[in-house]
Amino acid sequence: MSTNPFTTRREFLKGSAATTGALVIGFTLPVSSRFAQAAAAAEPGQATGFAPNAFLRIAPDGQVTVICGLSEMGQGVHMGIASLVAEELDADWKSVKLEQAPVDKAYNNPLFGMQATGGSTAIRGHYEPMRKAGAAAREMLVAAAAGNWGVDAAACRTQDGRVMGPDGKSAGYGELVAAASKLPVPQNPGLKDPKDFRILGKGLTRIDTPAKVDGSAGFGIDVKVPGLLTAVMVHAPVPGATIVSVDDAAAKAIPGVRRVVQIPQGVAVLADGYWTALKGRDALVVKWNDGALGSLSSAGISKLLTDATTRPGAVARNEGDVSVAVAKTIEAVYEAPYLAHACMEPMNCTAWVRAGAAEVWAPTQGPGPHQGIIAQLTGLAPEQVQVHTTYLGGGFGRRFAPDFVIASTLLSKAAGVPVKLVYTREDDMRAWFYRPASVTRFTAGLDAAGNPVSLTARVASPALSIAAGFATELPKGIDEAAVEGIADMLYAFPNLRVEYARAEPGIPPWFWRSVGHSQNVYFIEAFIDEIAAAAGKDPVEFRRSLLARQPRLRGVLDLAAQKAGWGSPLPQGVHRGVAITNCFGSFVAQVAEVSMNANGKPRVQRIVAAVDCGRTVNPDVIHRQVEGAVVFGLSAALHEKITVRNGRVEQSNFNDYPMLRMDEMPRVEVHIVPSTEAPGGIGEPGLPPATPAVINAIFAATGKRVRTLPI
Amino acid sequence: MISLSLNGKTVQLSATPDTPLLWALRDELGYTGTKFGCGISACGACTVHVDGKPVRACVTALEAVAGKQVTTIEAMGSNRIGQALQAAWIRNDVPQCGYCQSGQIMSAAALLARNPKPNDIDIDEAMRRNLCRCGTYNRIRAAIKDAAATLGA
Numbered sequence: 001m002s003t004n005p006f007t008t009r010r011e012f013l014k015g016s017a018a019t020t021g022a023l024v025i026g027f028t029l030p031v032s033s034r035f036a037q038a039a040a041a042a043e044p045g046q047a048t049g050f051a052p053n054a055f056l057r058i059a060p061d062g063q064v065t066v067i068c069g070l071s072e073m074g075q076g077v078h079m080g081i082a083s084l085v086a087e088e089l090d091a092d093w094k095s096v097k098l099e100q101a102p103v104d105k106a107y108n109n110p111l112f113g114m115q116a117t118g119g120s121t122a123i124r125g126h127y128e129p130m131r132k133a134g135a136a137a138r139e140m141l142v143a144a145a146a147g148n149w150g151v152d153a154a155a156c157r158t159q160d161g162r163v164m165g166p167d168g169k170s171a172g173y174g175e176l177v178a179a180a181s182k183l184p185v186p187q188n189p190g191l192k193d194p195k196d197f198r199i200l201g202k203g204l205t206r207i208d209t210p211a212k213v214d215g216s217a218g219f220g221i222d223v224k225v226p227g228l229l230t231a232v233m234v235h236a237p238v239p240g241a242t243i244v245s246v247d248d249a250a251a252k253a254i255p256g257v258r259r260v261v262q263i264p265q266g267v268a269v270l271a272d273g274y275w276t277a278l279k280g281r282d283a284l285v286v287k288w289n290d291g292a293l294g295s296l297s298s299a300g301i302s303k304l305l306t307d308a309t310t311r312p313g314a315v316a317r318n319e320g321d322v323s324v325a326v327a328k329t330i331e332a333v334y335e336a337p338y339l340a341h342a343c344m345e346p347m348n349c350t351a352w353v354r355a356g357a358a359e360v361w362a363p364t365q366g367p368g369p370h371q372g373i374i375a376q377l378t379g380l381a382p383e384q385v386q387v388h389t390t391y392l393g394g395g396f397g398r399r400f401a402p403d404f405v406i407a408s409t410l411l412s413k414a415a416g417v418p419v420k421l422v423y424t425r426e427d428d429m430r431a432w433f434y435r436p437a438s439v440t441r442f443t444a445g446l447d448a449a450g451n452p453v454s455l456t457a458r459v460a461s462p463a464l465s466i467a468a469g470f471a472t473e474l475p476k477g478i479d480e481a482a483v484e485g486i487a488d489m490l491y492a493f494p495n496l497r498v499e500y501a502r503a504e505p506g507i508p509p510w511f512w513r514s515v516g517h518s519q520n521v522y523f524i525e526a527f528i529d530e531i532a533a534a535a536g537k538d539p540v541e542f543r544r545s546l547l548a549r550q551p552r553l554r555g556v557l558d559l560a561a562q563k564a565g566w567g568s569p570l571p572q573g574v575h576r577g578v579a580i581t582n583c584f585g586s587f588v589a590q591v592a593e594v595s596m597n598a599n600g601k602p603r604v605q606r607i608v609a610a611v612d613c614g615r616t617v618n619p620d621v622i623h624r625q626v627e628g629a630v631v632f633g634l635s636a637a638l639h640e641k642i643t644v645r646n647g648r649v650e651q652s653n654f655n656d657y658p659m660l661r662m663d664e665m666p667r668v669e670v671h672i673v674p675s676t677e678a679p680g681g682i683g684e685p686g687l688p689p690a691t692p693a694v695i696n697a698i699f700a701a702t703g704k705r706v707r708t709l710p711i
Numbered sequence: 712m713i714s715l716s717l718n719g720k721t722v723q724l725s726a727t728p729d730t731p732l733l734w735a736l737r738d739e740l741g742y743t744g745t746k747f748g749c750g751i752s753a754c755g756a757c758t759v760h761v762d763g764k765p766v767r768a769c770v771t772a773l774e775a776v777a778g779k780q781v782t783t784i785e786a787m788g789s790n791r792i793g794q795a796l797q798a799a800w801i802r803n804d805v806p807q808c809g810y811c812q813s814g815q816i817m818s819a820a821a822l823l824a825r826n827p828k829p830n831d832i833d834i835d836e837a838m839r840r841n842l843c844r845c846g847t848y849n850r851i852r853a854a855i856k857d858a859a860a861t862l863g864a
Contacts, residue, residue: 074808212809215744215784273738393810631846654753663835
């Protein structure tokens with residue numbers, strides 16, 4: 001197996017049925033999405049593309065190529081998509097390779113209505129369509145063989161890339177492609193009974209691993225194009241800042257600096273390589289008008305958000321009457337900071353804008369919408385814009401943003417040569433794409449027996465759907481991302497009210513791994529623990545009592561508690577905390593074991609996670625995604641915070657934006673609940689419970705509640 | 712021109728002497744397996760070996776490695792420790808996005824070269840300067856032990 005993220009559309013077409021006699025199968029995927037309208041708005045005149053829409057190709061030599069329109073950013077999507085197709089095709093797994101798709105509507109993510117990867121949607125959106133693509137090809141190959149042999153197709157079976165017929169007849173798929181190509185594509189092919197799966201649920205080794213251990217995997221930053229110049233740019237220090245003056249004399253005097261180009265996003269130095277471009281960039285003297293946000297500070301933002309929670313907000317959920325009389329009231333205010341994605345590969349993009357065509361190589365989560373944006377910037381039709389999606393050195397939502405694509409396109413357009421724009425780590429850290437800061441005020445009421453009676457949550461946060469361009473106004477005043485994890489919680493409070501108090505400090509918020517759940521599950525799961533403590537109940541038992549009608553969520557809670565030995569003695573100084581979540585179609589519970597160091601800092605010893613994500617495509621990938629999400633959550637809990645002073649981000653690099661390292665790693669165990677439910681997402685659901693599980697263990701250890709992060 | 716030995720072959724570089732080894736490797740020689748992560752020796756993505764020792768190529772000036780033996784991820788498949796590590800990385804399915812893994816393997820190779828049977832504390836000490844945002848640390852730890860066991864067998 002191999003992958004080649006640099007296959008171009010021309011090569012793709014060359015390799016298609018028209019010229020090689022290979023079998024090409026395509027379907028148009030159904031589009032149904034809350035984001036579909038927004039996507040359409042973002043992609044005016046989006047290409048109708050080439051026909052047929054293809055997801056797999058079988059060559060006369062039997063080589064099976066699965067074509068994947070989703071971006072591989074570490075989550076294992078190449079493996080997942082290839083597995084789905086190969087399973088129903090009954091392919092010989094050793095003959096399957098993966099090819100990154102060009103931009104085409106055929107590859108739109110069915111859950112987004114555009115060609116984009118995120119929101120833990122890949123398997124949820126493609127589980128059936130990709131299996132059907134494989135199954136249709138299998139039916140055609142069987143029909144071709146049956147026709148050749150003059151036997152009934154029902155008398156034939158398939159295995160490992162071959163059709164077997166009566167009397168020992170056998171033919172490899174490659175031998176059958178010419179005949180199969182002449183047959184109609186079945187539109188509703190039969191799918192396997194899951195008990196017959198040989199690939200799905202088995203945990204085969206990922207197909208992208210070999211290229212990622214020998215340095216050969218092609219990331220965006222590795223792209224080479226003849227005549228390429230590397231650009232490093234002075235970016236706006238404050239959101240909305242404008243350039244007043246540029247002195248580029250010193251930069252231009254540096255040998256190897258070719259051009260200085262000013263675009264609305266900043267001033268770039270174009271040079272023969274990164275180092276020269278960086279020296280040139282650092283020699284630029286750019287004066288900025290900070291604009292309205294030049295006095296923005298973290299203290300002011302915190303006050304703005306906290307104040308907003310004291311005023312009524314839009315009602316996101318209202319059941320019963322939270323003004324009922326209670327015997328005991330518990331109140332708390334929780335706050336989460338802005339966070340950077342800090343992908344290991346800094347943002348970069350290579351663009352080549354020519355007369356009548358543009359070609360862009362980008363580590364992007366949104367090749368579809370980005371193609372539309374490039375078309376707008378260049379005045380080209382979308383079909384004149386090729387976007388090559390490379391491997392992504394981390395994504396986490398950051399690479400859905402188009403800033404690096406826009407800037408590199410404008411630079412190439414201005415300079416007339418291919419330009420690779422590379423963000424320094426500092427540029428990347430200060431690019432104004434952050435998980436939003438958020439404050440939530442909770443009030444809960446208990447009756448005299450300690451039973452929970454009411455819960456009120458008021459969330460103050462900026463509106464992500466508006467910042468991302470998915471909406472221009474909020475339906476009923478609610479931003480889904482701001483309240484998700486709280487408004488859709490499954491705990492059965494007889495009286496429940498969730499409000500959203502929109503507050504816009506001016507820093508544009510962005511999607512971060514698990515989006516609103518990343519802070520809201522921390523808030524609610526820590527506060528649920530406070531209610532349990534006030535009620536004198538065990539944290540696991542208290543949660544169970546509120547989840548009587550939620551078997552899947554209670555199921556993971558019970559499994560995590562059992563595997564962690566909840567209630568059993570721990571070594572001296574080690575304490576447990578628990579937290580749960582339902583998000584992205586999956587259910588996760590985690591138990592954290594934490595001890596406190598002499599300096600009062602927590603040491604996370606062990607995380608036990610239980611996951612119900614429906615049917616599994618690859619258990620190994622699920623384990624790793626949950627492990628990785630736990631690390632992401634712990635890193636945020638223990639270390640991460642973006643702060644602002646005078647409109648400028650104070651952090652710059654990994655020295656002042658620390659992240660979790662090897663020597664802080666706890667043991668992480670992941671237990672998967674066997675399930676026949678539809679597949680849920682897995683890239684994100686493992687993240688939200690990690691922080692509150694640790695916070696709740698710290699309470700068990702110290703009696704103190706951590707209501708702001710990092711700890 | 713600065714001359715050095717890269718993966719066993721002598722190469723001449725025309726980059727200015729202050730150019731970090733990382734960018735000479737990537738931009739002038741096309742050795743892109745060594746990655747740029749931070750530029751300040753804070754993440755380990757650019758780890759290479761100079762005369763067998765792990766160094767951060769992003770803060771190592773070309774002039775400082777003139778005449779020295781530089782080894783990059785591209786050569787790891789042709790030495791015993793590198794092969795064992797790559798095989799263990801594949802067996803343990805370590806990489807997610809994969810961007811940091813060249814640096815991880817280079818740090819791990821330097822560790823195994825001086826300590827064939829590292830314990831957890833040795834691994835922490837050798838690997839704590841290599842960041843992985845995908846959170847593959849436990850897999851890296853398992854793969855290092857796996858490779859050590861293979862090499863000791």
